[in-house]
Amino acid sequence: MNKQFLDARRLLCPMPVIRVQDKIKTMIPGGQLEVVCTDPGVMQDIPAWCRINGHQILSASSDVGEFTINIIVGD
Amino acid sequence: MTKQRKAVSLISGGLDSMLATKAVMEQGVHVEGINFFTGFCVEGHTHAIRKKDKAKPKRNNSLWVAEQLGIKLHIVDVIEEYKNVLINPKHGYGANLNPCLDCKVFMVQKAQQWIQENDFDFIITGEVIGQRPMSQRKDTMPVIARESGANERLLRPLCAKNLPETLPEKEGWVNREELYDFSGRTRKPQMALAEKYGFTDYAQPAGGCCFLTDKSYSNKLVDLWTARGKKEYELDDVMLLKVGRHLRPQPHFKMIIAREEGENNFLQGYKNIFRTMTTVSHPGPLVLIDGVLSEEDSLLAAKITARYSQGREAEQVEVKMMQQGEEKQFLVKPLLSTEIPKEWHV
Numbered sequence: 078m079n080k081q082f083l084d085a086r087r088l089l090c091p092m093p094v095i096r097v098q099d100k101i102k103t104m105i106p107g108g109q110l111e112v113v114c115t116d117p118g119v120m121q122d123i124p125a126w127c128r129i130n131g132h133q134i135l136s137a138s139s140d141v142g143e144f145t146i147n148i149i150v151g152d
Numbered sequence: 153m154t155k156q157r158k159a160v161s162l163i164s165g166g167l168d169s170m171l172a173t174k175a176v177m178e179q180g181v182h183v184e185g186i187n188f189f190t191g192f193c194v195e196g197h198t199h200a201i202r203k204k205d206k207a208k209p210k211r212n213n214s215l216w217v218a219e220q221l222g223i224k225l226h227i228v229d230v231i232e233e234y235k236n237v238l239i240n241p242k243h244g245y246g247a248n249l250n251p252c253l254d255c256k257v258f259m260v261q262k263a264q265q266w267i268q269e270n271d272f273d274f275i276i277t278g279e280v281i282g283q284r285p286m287s288q289r290k291d292t293m294p295v296i297a298r299e300s301g302a303n304e305r306l307l308r309p310l311c312a313k314n315l316p317e318t319l320p321e322k323e324g325w326v327n328r329e330e331l332y333d334f335s336g337r338t339r340k341p342q343m344a345l346a347e348k349y350g351f352t353d354y355a356q357p358a359g360g361c362c363f364l365t366d367k368s369y370s371n372k373l374v375d376l377w378t379a380r381g382k383k384e385y386e387l388d389d390v391m392l393l394k395v396g397r398h399l400r401p402q403p404h405f406k407m408i409i410a411r412e413e414g415e416n417n418f419l420q421g422y423k424n425i426f427r428t429m430t431t432v433s434h435p436g437p438l439v440l441i442d443g444v445l446s447e448e449d450s451l452l453a454a455k456i457t458a459r460y461s462q463g464r465e466a467e468q469v470e471v472k473m474m475q476q477g478e479e480k481q482f483l484v485k486p487l488l489s490t491e492i493p494k495e496w497h498v
């Protein structure tokens with residue numbers, strides 16, 4: 078699977094969402110993106126952005142101040 | 153078959169743009185949202201910084217609005233381009249450092265570019281004549297349409313009936329009769345329309361959509377420009393002006409003092425860029441120092457740092473100053489609150 082990574086640590090919302098959006102624009106449907114962030118706001122904002130734009134959240138987890146979200150790019 | 157018309161709507165996260173978008177969607181137009189991040193938007197990050205706000209759900213209102221409406225939302229980073237709008241506003245500032253008219257022109261212009269690139273037909277905004285003293289007046293409406301280059305492709309559904317017909321109306325892409333004639337500062341028609349559409353729990357920003365309408369924020373930005381001798385800023389500056397207590401004891405240096413744990417954690421991220429101070433003998437805040445300090449200045453800064461620590465009543469407080477790995481200790485008596493003049497507070 079074509080998996081890509083994005084480091085959005087130290088960025089505050091909505092910057093991580095913007096980075097995810099811009100990265101996904103360069104990817105093909107079905108591709109997977111893993112993004113790591115430090116702003117807890119991403120746990121709401123990235124899934125919300127994915128829901129409205131037709132992408133799927135595969136997993137979202139947090140570990141010592143870092144939040145990792147895996148996204149499957151939609152059509 | 154008639155072509156499906158497409159519009160992009162400027163979504164601020166507030167009620168007006170939400171209603172304007174819905175009014176056009178109701179007429180069968182395909183609408184997508186666009187939101188511009190200038191760095192000054194009230195959304196998001198302050199909640200992330202201040203711990204006391206953490207009990208409140210941290211939602212991004214523009215995303216929330218888009219989700220309620222069931223539309224896509226494109227968030228555009230305009231931080232760099234926006235500098236010119238804020239630093240040299242052709243139409244000047246509002247009550248504070250808010251260049252609302254230039255800001256509107258800029259955003260509609262960006263939206264105009266976007267519709268051209270994405271083959272959309274027109275632009276929607278939630279503007280209402282007379283709603284805001286600077287940017288939403290009868291005489292400024294044509295200025296925005298003209299200077300942005302959107303001209304007739306800019307539709308304001310909430311007050312369209314009070315304005316000349318636009319292209320979407322002339323072409324029959326939307327029915328003018330089903331648009332609105334709101335005007336003035338009253339919010340009643342918006343509330344009634346929100347009820348009709350079944351919208352509840354929407355955000356009602358008090359002053360405007362960004363920090364630039366805030367007096368104390370604007371004062372801090374003016375102070376920063378004055379101290380630097382020129383109007384310029386980076387995103388970090390914008391962020392730091394939202395955080396902590398700002399004190400300028402001397403024209404050449406400023407202290408940013410964390411007010412609670414969330415701010416303390418946030419300021420930690422700037423430790424390697426700024427000189428910092430913190431108390432060692434007593435619990436106290438992290439302090440960032442912006443500027444160059446003489447020996448005497450360092451001592452004064454240490455006394456101020458001690459003042460904001462839990463050792464404020466103590467005879468002596470130990471303060472540690474750090475800069476690029478170098479450490480210096482001070483033993484000081486904290487300043488009394490009466491020794492901190494009001495003018496130091498930015």
Ligand code: SF4
Nearest residue numbers: 251252255360361362
């Ligand atoms: S309040 Fe801020 S974002 Fe809103 S129009 Fe004025 S300057 Fe622009």
